[in-house]
Amino acid sequence: MGSTGGRRERLRVETTAEIKQVALKLMASDGPDAITLRAIAREMGMTANAIYGYFATRDDLVTTLINEVYTALANAVDTAWASAPAADPAHRIQTWARAFRGWALANPQGFRLIYGDPVPGYQAPEGGAAPDAAYRVCTGIAALADAAWPHAEHLYAGSDFQWPDFDGGLLSKVRPAFPDLPPAGVALALRIWGHLHGLVSLEIYGHLRTQTISPEKLFQEELAQLVRSLGITSEG
Amino acid sequence: MGSTGGRRERLRVETTAEIKQVALKLMASDGPDAITLRAIAREMGMTANAIYGYFATRDDLVTTLINEVYTALANAVDTAWASAPAADPAHRIQTWARAFRGWALANPQGFRLIYGDPVPGYQAPEGGAAPDAAYRVCTGIAALADAAWPHAEHLYAGSDFQWPDFDGGLLSKVRPAFPDLPPAGVALALRIWGHLHGLVSLEIYGHLRTQTISPEKLFQEELAQLVRSLGITSEG
DNA sequence: GCAGAAACTATACGCCGTGAAGTTTAAATA
DNA sequence: TATTTAAACTTCACGGCGTATAGTTTCTGC
Numbered sequence: 001m002g003s004t005g006g007r008r009e010r011l012r013v014e015t016t017a018e019i020k021q022v023a024l025k026l027m028a029s030d031g032p033d034a035i036t037l038r039a040i041a042r043e044m045g046m047t048a049n050a051i052y053g054y055f056a057t058r059d060d061l062v063t064t065l066i067n068e069v070y071t072a073l074a075n076a077v078d079t080a081w082a083s084a085p086a087a088d089p090a091h092r093i094q095t096w097a098r099a100f101r102g103w104a105l106a107n108p109q110g111f112r113l114i115y116g117d118p119v120p121g122y123q124a125p126e127g128g129a130a131p132d133a134a135y136r137v138c139t140g141i142a143a144l145a146d147a148a149w150p151h152a153e154h155l156y157a158g159s160d161f162q163w164p165d166f167d168g169g170l171l172s173k174v175r176p177a178f179p180d181l182p183p184a185g186v187a188l189a190l191r192i193w194g195h196l197h198g199l200v201s202l203e204i205y206g207h208l209r210t211q212t213i214s215p216e217k218l219f220q221e222e223l224a225q226l227v228r229s230l231g232i233t234s235e236g
Numbered sequence: 237m238g239s240t241g242g243r244r245e246r247l248r249v250e251t252t253a254e255i256k257q258v259a260l261k262l263m264a265s266d267g268p269d270a271i272t273l274r275a276i277a278r279e280m281g282m283t284a285n286a287i288y289g290y291f292a293t294r295d296d297l298v299t300t301l302i303n304e305v306y307t308a309l310a311n312a313v314d315t316a317w318a319s320a321p322a323a324d325p326a327h328r329i330q331t332w333a334r335a336f337r338g339w340a341l342a343n344p345q346g347f348r349l350i351y352g353d354p355v356p357g358y359q360a361p362e363g364g365a366a367p368d369a370a371y372r373v374c375t376g377i378a379a380l381a382d383a384a385w386p387h388a389e390h391l392y393a394g395s396d397f398q399w400p401d402f403d404g405g406l407l408s409k410v411r412p413a414f415p416d417l418p419p420a421g422v423a424l425a426l427r428i429w430g431h432l433h434g435l436v437s438l439e440i441y442g443h444l445r446t447q448t449i450s451p452e453k454l455f456q457e458e459l460a461q462l463v464r465s466l467g468i469t470s471e472g
Numbered sequence: 473g474c475a476g477a478a479a480c481t482a483t484a485c486g487c488c489g490t491g492a493a494g495t496t497t498a499a500a501t502a
Numbered sequence: 503t504a505t506t507t508a509a510a511c512t513t514c515a516c517g518g519c520g521t522a523t524a525g526t527t528t529c530t531g532c
Contacts, residue, residue, distance in 0.1 A: 006530085008478075008479095008529070008530070011479095012478090012479095015479095033356055033357050036518085036519065036520085037519085037520065037521085038518075038519065038520085039518095039519095046480075046481090047480065047481055047482085048519090048520080048521085049480075049481070049482090049521075049522090050479070050480050050481080052521075052522095053478080053479060053480075057520080057521080058519095058520060058521085115441065115443065116352050116441070119356075120269055120355075120356030120357070120519095121269055121356070121520090155461060155464075155465075159457060161453075161457075187454055187457055187458070190435070190438075190444070190454055190458075191458055191461065193434075193438070194431060194434035194435040194438055194458070195430060195431050195434055196434070197434045197437070197438060198429075198430035198431055198432070198433045198434020198435065198437065199426070199430040199434065201433070201434065201437055202426075202429070202430060202433060205351065205352070207351065208426070217397075218423055218426055221395060221397075221423055222423070222426075222427055222430070225391060225427065228391075229391075229465045242499085243498085243499090244498075244499070244509075244510095247510095248509090248510095251510095272487085272488065272489080273488085273489065273490085274487075274488065274489085275488095282511075282512090283511065283512055283513080284488090284489080284490085285489095285490075285491090285511075285512075285513090286510070286511050286512080288490075288491095289509075289510060289511075293489080293490080294488095294489060294490085356488095357489090
């Protein structure tokens with residue numbers, strides 16, 4: 001029977017890992033487009049069809065890769081967040097943001113895989129099953145907003161955001177972790193998130209390349225501005 | 237000789253236009269991935285190779301399409317900008333932003349084509365020759381910043397942005413049109429741009445779908461916040 | 473030792489971009 | 503008008519892709 005630790009099982013796990021690893025290597029060197037079953041198999045000295053023993057379709061493989069890469073991103077920002085003292089929200093938020101940009105610059109193809117059009121023809125699994133890592137990143141963003149909320153609350157004094165009646169999204173999972181965050185706090189979270197994602201996305205996709213101001217400096221300045229505009233004294 | 241208006245010339249122009257039109261139709265209905273020479277030719281009752289008489293490669297066609305779509309976007313936001321009175325910068329900026337989001341929502345595939353990974357394997361022409369429309373949109377963003385600058389100037393009091401020594405980007409073309417905009421004004425422009433692009437990009441790519449707050453409302457609120465944070469009294 | 477499953481290959485189909493060569497058609501020229 | 507020429511287009515071919523089907527080898531549990 002299939003007891004754990006059998007030779008068969010071990011080989012299977014190893015081959016699965018190798019497929020993913022080779023795919024990630026191809027992606028890192030030649031972009032998401034290079035993730036093809038035939039190329040992976042070629043690299044491994046196999047036939048493309050052999051991969052079907054490990055992943056039902058190419059899209060399944062891509063979905064797994066997205067999860068994997070997404071997890072790496074989540075780890076990077078979570079680590080940065082945890083490393084900064086909670087007592088200094090400005091510094092903490094900036095640390096998170098720098099980790100996000102830093103990871104994106106170090107893994108531009110991974111960023112494209114997660115946030116852009118990934119592989120040609122790829123269709124995300126429709127179940128709406130967002131990867132665990134998406135939930136983690138979402139939680140991280142909520143944590144940013146939670147840290148900023150006491151300072152920024154006054155900005156949303158006149159707003160009338162409401163919790164939705166039905167809630168099938170990430171929100172319902174993340175919400176319990178931040179009981180003090182009101183509906184307008186989600187708007188705040190998305191504001192921060194949109195801002196950071198926008199800048200990094202423009203940079204990764206080269207739409208900032210034609211601006212000759214250093215993206216690095218611009219980003220730092222934007223962070224300072226962001227933190228200041230939220231009413232938190234900047235120190236980072 | 238090939239005088240303009242010859243039958244030959246006319247047919248050529250018409251066929252070229254039809255190729256582009258069919259390609260755009262395919263893109264709008266099935267996404268940028270659907271832009272294939274064979275599909276276009278099939279639709280036109282031709283052979284794929286016939287298209288090579290009009291475009292050197294598929295990437296050439298895609299480049300042309302990007303230009304075309306980009307121009308449509310530029311027209312949309314320019315029209316919106318011109319339609320709002322210069323005397324009310326808050327309203328004007330919001331009108332521009334709403335036009336941007338509105339166009340993106342109406343042409344999501346076009347947005348992906350311009351700002352995302354376009355067609356599988358597509359490589360932008362390396363000459364760095366940004367399309368004219370990119371210049372126009374860039375000018376539009378600069379106009380936003382120019383309108384906001386008098387109000388937002390104080391935010392950049394402590395900054396030391398400098399014009400770069402060498403300037404090969406869009407910046408050098410756009411700068412002369414806004415003589416009153418200092419280097420920090422570019423940072424302001426990119427701040428606004430990053431913010432808007434980030435939100436719209438997240439919405440188009442579905443990363444806001446799992447948030448149950450209405451993207452429409454969120455965007456409106458963000459606009460109000462943005463304008464307010466720039467020190468302009470909101471009226472829009 | 474042997475049945476059966478798992479891993480893998482071979483073959484094939486239809487899709488793609490594109491190069492080379494051949495054919496039809498329309499314009500230009502003498 | 504007859505002939506040359508070039509443009510428009512097709513046909514055939516190659517290598518790439520995902521993947522379905524069927525066949526082959528290899529390992530495992532009884």
